[in-house]
Amino acid sequence: MTTSSLEANVEPELVKQWITELGGGPSSTVPLLQAIQGKYGYLPRKAMDLIVEHTEITGRQIYGVATFYAQFRLRPVGRYMIKVCHGTACHVQGADRLNTALRHSLNIHDEAQDTAENGSYTLENVACVGCCSQAPLMVIGKEVIGNINGAGAQKALRKHARGVQEVLPKAEKQSVNS
Amino acid sequence: MNAAALEIIIGEGTCGIAAGAVEVTEAFKAEAPTAKIRAVSCAGMCHQEVLVEVNSPKGYYKYGKVTKKEVPQILGFLLKGESQLAEEFVLVAPEVPATEANGYMTQQTRIALRNVGLLDPTSLEEYEARDGYKALRKILGLTPQEVINEVKDSGIRGRGGAGFPSHMKWSFAAAQQNDTKYLICNGDEGDPGAFMDRSLLEGDPHNVIEGMLIAAYAIGATHGYAYIRAEYPLAVKNFGLAIKSATAKGYLGNNILGSSFNFEIKIKEGAGAFVCGEETALMASIEGERGMPRRRPPFPAVKGLFGKPTIINNVETLSNLPWILNNGGKAFAAYGTEDSKGTKVFALAGAIKRGGLVEVPMGTKVGDVIYGIGGGSASGRKIKGAQLGGPSGGCIPASLFDTPIEYAALQKTGAIVGSGGMIVFDDKTCMVDLAKFFLQFTQLESCGKCTFCRIGTLRMKELLTLISEGKAKLEDLDLLEELCVKIVDNSLCALGGTAPNPVLTTLRYFKEEYIAHIVDHRCPAGKCKALITHKVIQSDCTGCSLCEKACPTDAITGEPKVAHSYQIDMAKCINCSMCVEVCKPNCILVE
Numbered sequence: 001m002t003t004s005s006l007e008a009n010v011e012p013e014l015v016k017q018w019i020t021e022l023g024g025g026p027s028s029t030v031p032l033l034q035a036i037q038g039k040y041g042y043l044p045r046k047a048m049d050l051i052v053e054h055t056e057i058t059g060r061q062i063y064g065v066a067t068f069y070a071q072f073r074l075r076p077v078g079r080y081m082i083k084v085c086h087g088t089a090c091h092v093q094g095a096d097r098l099n100t101a102l103r104h105s106l107n108i109h110d111e112a113q114d115t116a117e118n119g120s121y122t123l124e125n126v127a128c129v130g131c132c133s134q135a136p137l138m139v140i141g142k143e144v145i146g147n148i149n150g151a152g153a154q155k156a157l158r159k160h161a162r163g164v165q166e167v168l169p170k171a172e173k174q175s176v177n178s
Numbered sequence: 179m180n181a182a183a184l185e186i187i188i189g190e191g192t193c194g195i196a197a198g199a200v201e202v203t204e205a206f207k208a209e210a211p212t213a214k215i216r217a218v219s220c221a222g223m224c225h226q227e228v229l230v231e232v233n234s235p236k237g238y239y240k241y242g243k244v245t246k247k248e249v250p251q252i253l254g255f256l257l258k259g260e261s262q263l264a265e266e267f268v269l270v271a272p273e274v275p276a277t278e279a280n281g282y283m284t285q286q287t288r289i290a291l292r293n294v295g296l297l298d299p300t301s302l303e304e305y306e307a308r309d310g311y312k313a314l315r316k317i318l319g320l321t322p323q324e325v326i327n328e329v330k331d332s333g334i335r336g337r338g339g340a341g342f343p344s345h346m347k348w349s350f351a352a353a354q355q356n357d358t359k360y361l362i363c364n365g366d367e368g369d370p371g372a373f374m375d376r377s378l379l380e381g382d383p384h385n386v387i388e389g390m391l392i393a394a395y396a397i398g399a400t401h402g403y404a405y406i407r408a409e410y411p412l413a414v415k416n417f418g419l420a421i422k423s424a425t426a427k428g429y430l431g432n433n434i435l436g437s438s439f440n441f442e443i444k445i446k447e448g449a450g451a452f453v454c455g456e457e458t459a460l461m462a463s464i465e466g467e468r469g470m471p472r473r474r475p476p477f478p479a480v481k482g483l484f485g486k487p488t489i490i491n492n493v494e495t496l497s498n499l500p501w502i503l504n505n506g507g508k509a510f511a512a513y514g515t516e517d518s519k520g521t522k523v524f525a526l527a528g529a530i531k532r533g534g535l536v537e538v539p540m541g542t543k544v545g546d547v548i549y550g551i552g553g554g555s556a557s558g559r560k561i562k563g564a565q566l567g568g569p570s571g572g573c574i575p576a577s578l579f580d581t582p583i584e585y586a587a588l589q590k591t592g593a594i595v596g597s598g599g600m601i602v603f604d605d606k607t608c609m610v611d612l613a614k615f616f617l618q619f620t621q622l623e624s625c626g627k628c629t630f631c632r633i634g635t636l637r638m639k640e641l642l643t644l645i646s647e648g649k650a651k652l653e654d655l656d657l658l659e660e661l662c663v664k665i666v667d668n669s670l671c672a673l674g675g676t677a678p679n680p681v682l683t684t685l686r687y688f689k690e691e692y693i694a695h696i697v698d699h700r701c702p703a704g705k706c707k708a709l710i711t712h713k714v715i716q717s718d719c720t721g722c723s724l725c726e727k728a729c730p731t732d733a734i735t736g737e738p739k740v741a742h743s744y745q746i747d748m749a750k751c752i753n754c755s756m757c758v759e760v761c762k763p764n765c766i767l768v769e
Contacts, residue, residue, distance in 0.1 A: 029466035030449050034408065061466070068468040068625075070450030071408050088371030088565060088601045089527035091615050100754040104730035127450065127619070129409060130373035131193040132527035132601075133224030133534050142411075146196035150756035151728045 006076035006119050008040040008047075015050040024055030029065050032057070033072055041077035041122075070127065078115045078122040080164065082140050082157070087128030089135040094149065098136055099125070101150030105157050107169035120166045121157075181210035181257060189229040189295060191220025191380055192412050193373075197227035198245055205246040206230075209253050219381025219416075221295025222535030223282060224527075226269065229295075232256060237272035285551045287513060288537045289521050290337075290374075290497040294381035299416045302423040305384040311429055313503035314391050318437045322352055325396040329499070331507025333519030338364055338492030339455065339570065339596045340672065341585050347489060350479035351397040354487040361399040362483065362490040363390050363443075364460060365406040365413065368452035369568035370619065372599035374523040375493040377535055379406060379413035382497070383420035387430070387443065389496030392503055394441045397489050402443040403464060408450060418445055452569070452623035456671045457482075457490045459625065470625045471671040492597070494523055514540035518584040518595075528564075528601040531556045536600075538583070545579030548602055559604040563687070567596025569616045569623075570676035572683030573609065592683040594676070608705035609688040610695055614642040616680035624673060631674030634665040638681060645692060647708040648699035655692060659685065704768035707753040711769065716742045718765035725757035725766065 018035045022028045032055075036047045043066050052059045066072045084090075084098050102123055103109065106116040115122040131137055134146025138153055140160045148156060161168050186206050190199045199217075206215055223229055226242030234256045241252060241263065248267060254260035262268060288294075297304040305311075317325050330345035351359060363386060367375040378386060390402050404421075406414050421443050424430045432440045446464050454460040454469040461483045463469040482488025498520065502510045511519045518540035524547060527533045531553035538547060548554065548564060555561050563575040572593035574581070581587055588595055603612070621635040638661050644650040662678035669675050685692065694700050701709040714725070714734075723738040733751040736744030746757075746766075758766045 026466040027464065030446070030463065034447060034449065057466070064468050065449075065466065068451065072449060086370070088568065088599065088615070089533075091370075092528050092601060092603055092607050092612070094755070094759065097754055097756050097759065100730055100752070101728075101756060126409060127368070127452070128370035128373075129192070130367065130376040130407075131196045131224070132371055132373055132525055134193055134196045134227070135527060137196055144192060144196035146193070149759035150730075150754070151724075151760050 006078065006115070008042070008044045008076065010040070010044050010046040010050070012050055014039065015047050016054060019051070019054055024057065026057060026061060028055070029057050029062060030069070033062070033066055037072060041081070042073045042075055076115070078119050079166065080121050080141055080160070082121055082123050082138060083126045083129070084123065084138045085129045085131070085136065086125050087130075087132060087135070089132035090128075090137060093135040095136040097150040098138055098148065098153040099123070101153045102138075102157060105154045105168060116169050118167065118169055120161070120168065180212065181253070182212040182214075183235050184210060184213040184256060185233040186210070186213050186215045187218055187231040187233075188215065189220055189223075189227060190217040191377060192410070193220050193224045194227045194229065195412075199228045201246045202228045202230065202244055202249060205249040206253075209249055210257075216298055218295055218297060219299045220377050220535075221283075222291060222377060223295075223532075224534035225532045226534075238270065239268070239272075240270035241267050242269045243267060282532050282534070282551055282553075286537050287521050287539050289501045289510070289513075290378065290494050290523055291382075291535060291537045292501065293385060294377055294535075297382070299381050299383055300419050302384060302420070302427060305382070309500075309504060310384055311388055313500040314388055314429060315435065316503055317392055317395050318435060318439060322396045322398060325392060325503070326352060328503060328507045329396070332498075332502045332510035333507070333514075334495065334498055334502065334510065335518070335585070336492055337494035337498075337522065337597070339369075339567070339594070341595060344491065344495055347479060348393065348396050350477065351399075351487045351489045354480060356487050358401065358486045359397055359399040360483045360486055360488040361390055361394040361397065361402045362460065362464070362488060363402065363404045363493060363496055364455070364490050365404060365410075365493045366448040366454050366460065367407055367410075367493075367597065368450075368455050368623075369570075369597045369599050371527060371565070371568055371601050372525045372597045374525055374535055374598055376407075376410045376413050378493050378497050379410065380416050383417045384424060385497050385500055386417070386493055387420055387424055389491075389499040390443060391429070391434070391441055392499040393489060393491055393496060395439055397487070399489070400440050400442070402441060403446050403483075404443055405446045405448055405454075405460060405464065408447045414445060414447060421445070451625075452619070453625045453671070453673050456673060459671070460490060461488065468625070470627050471673075473670060494598070515582065515584055517586050522583065522595065522598055524598045524600045526552050526600050526602070529556050529559070529561065529604040529607070530554070530602040541582045541584055543579065544574070544581050544583060544600075545576075547583070547600065548579060552602065555604055557604060559606065562603055562605050562607065564603070565593075565601040565612065565680070566599065567594040567679075568599040569619050570594060570672065570679055571596045571599070572679045573612065573687065574683065575687045578687075592679065592686060594679070606703055606705070608646075608701050608703035609684040609691045610642060610646050610701070611703070611705045613681045613684045614639065614646055617642055617677070620673065620677040624677075628669045628674055630665045630668035631677065634661050635674075635677055637661055638665075638678070642681070645695050646701070646706040648695055650696050652693070652696055654696070655685065655689075710753055711748065712746050712751055712753060712755070712757065713767045713769075714744050714746055715765045715767050716745070718763050719744050720763050720765075722762055724760040724762065728756045728760045730754065730756065
């Protein structure tokens with residue numbers, strides 16, 4: 001499976017429902033984008049077009065806002081999100097090693113990519129989760145996992161994958177015990 | 179003894195959950211279904227998570243670092259008189275003297291944090307039982323000017339970073355004649371390494387609401403926004419629940435407690451932009467625009483959100499207000515120093531033994547927080563210094579730990595009180611790498627409006643990268659300093675105005691590390707990948723094979739269970755140091 005097949009199927013009725021609930025004025029731009037991303041994991045072009053078509057929010061404004069804030073992403077995501085915290089405490093305690101380890105487990109070697117080939121997981125860096133005393137840490141789905149090293153991050157990922165029955169991309173490396 | 183006699187209190191803040199609080203709660207529910215189990219928020223003793231307190235007929239017990247494994251023994255001890263857990267888990271018990279770890283709490287003076295970790299944040303009744311909304315009742319009998327005077331007496335300055343006297347800001351907005359005024363609670367804690375706002379919003383949301391009511395009453399605002407980071411889902415949830423229960427009880431809405439005072443609060447989830455710490459950028463964000471600052475004047479107090487007079491106060495500032503109104507401004511001013519009144523919350527983290535939230539009177543020495551409350555180094559390695567105030571702050575060396583925590587005194591060192599981030603580092607932290615980390619952050623977060631901030635921070639990041647790779651020249655340090663000065667001088671807002679601080683302070687106190695990278699092509703801390711190599715000290719190798727399993731590039735080979743057999747293929751090694759993390763005999767040399 002390629003990441004392009006992860007494109008969301010946008011339901012216009014749902015977008016119109018959000019507009020009714022959250023309003024269509026300029027100050028609703030951020031909440032509307034948050035609703036879209038909350039549902040689809042990213043901002044599909046079609047959903048943003050619908051907002052522009054049905055509200056007073058302009059294309060300039062919605063695209064400007066979508067590209068300004070760190071929370072929003074324009075590319076599709078895998079079925080589960082992994083967020084690695086890169087706050088100061090996590091950086092000092094070795095957060096970059098979590099990235100190296102997880103990228104290896106997910107077989108993502110192209111720096112420009114952040115989603116595993118099989119569409120299982122997307123690896124994202126976030127500024128700070130605010131759990132600095134548990135550094136370094138990551139968030140899989142909604143679960144915050146703290147005080148881990150690179151090997152621990154891989155173990156937590158395997159555990160999560162088993163729980164949700166995801167297959168991790170086959171890593172190139174042979175296990176020592178096999 | 180019956181489990182029904184037990185009240186078990188478990189810390190379920192975000193940090194407690196990260197340490198496994200949900201599993202622990204489930205274990206207690208399974209093993210002692212009749213016990214009363216309460217979830218409270220993070221008490222700020224993050225190094226002891228998961229934290230469990232038990233009120234039992236035997237007395238009060240507090241356990242730290244509990245996992246589900248310890249649950250049967252805790253219950254066995256309390257209910258069946260079996261043996262107690264090992265000493266390291268027992269923080270407070272009637273039969274033992276106060277432990278060292280307990281000193282973490284007793285050395286603090288908690289005003290903003292006074293309820294955090296003690297009450298169930300979803301219970302309005304528990305907040306009311308701890309003098310909740312008493313200050314609201316009090317101010318309804320005072321004039322707005324009397325409220326402002328009380329806050330003036332307290333001497334409190336904005337806790338978000340800028341440190342502007344709160345009463346002064348309020349006076350400007352109070353003086354405006356307008357049918358609509360706004361009060362914004364700034365909970366967009368963008369400083370990576372600070373989490374006091376998260377803890378206050380999660381753990382004591384009614385206190386923040388009461389603080390907002392006091393500020394709104396003083397300036398005559400009828401509409402409030404709580405701007406909370408989207409990365410803090412539990413804070414958004416708990417704060418939302420608190421607004422609902424406070425509205426139902428008549429503390430929010432129209433004719434509050436039968437008075438003519440009207441005030442409502444809406445939550446706005448911040449979408450992630452450090453620059454929104456700047457007031458005008460935050461307002462642009464609420465209005466639905468890119469969060470870009472604008473020129474002042476007009477100041478927000480005169481012309482702010484939607485063109486109306488607006489006051490923006492930080493979560494921690496607001497959290498102090500109910501206490502100040504209940505106890506008097508003078509009682510608050512009794513803490514602290516001439517220059518800096520009251521207490522301040524710090525988020526203590528990094529290479530420290532006991533990290534978490536720490537609230538101390540202003541004027542406390544930096545070293546007393548780090549060594550006294552924090553217990554010094556976690557690893558036993560030498561503490562090199564601390565980073566204060568996040569990306570806008572600076573790094574000070576351990577030799578300056580005698581500096582009192584005061585606005586003026588810290589500014590002299592090049593650091594700032596800021597929002598209260600305090601990250602401690604030992605000799606394994608490279609100062610060039612740390613400066614690069616902060617510049618990467620500010621460069622990404624620069625909104626792009628001012629040229630020097632937009633391009634200057636990028637140039638600085640490039641120079642720091644060259645230094646970290648051993649490719650720079652000594653003259654580049656002069657260029658780096660020149661860029662610092664120009665970015666400060668030519669930026670509209672505080673993001674650019676303070677972005678060079680991490681570089682300026684590391685250049686000032688740790689210049690020898692820059693020189694080691696440039697001249698000797700060496701990273702003394704063993705951090706900068708381009709300048710280090712990994713080598714197995716084979717005489718110490720036990721053949722445990724953990725390094726081989728951890729290595730992502732198959733660079734490590736050897737015979738499992740055969741001592742002295744492992745080696746690293748330099749051609750394949752990417753210097754990620756994952757092997758170092760897992761090596762039990764500590765036999766991988768990084769240099």
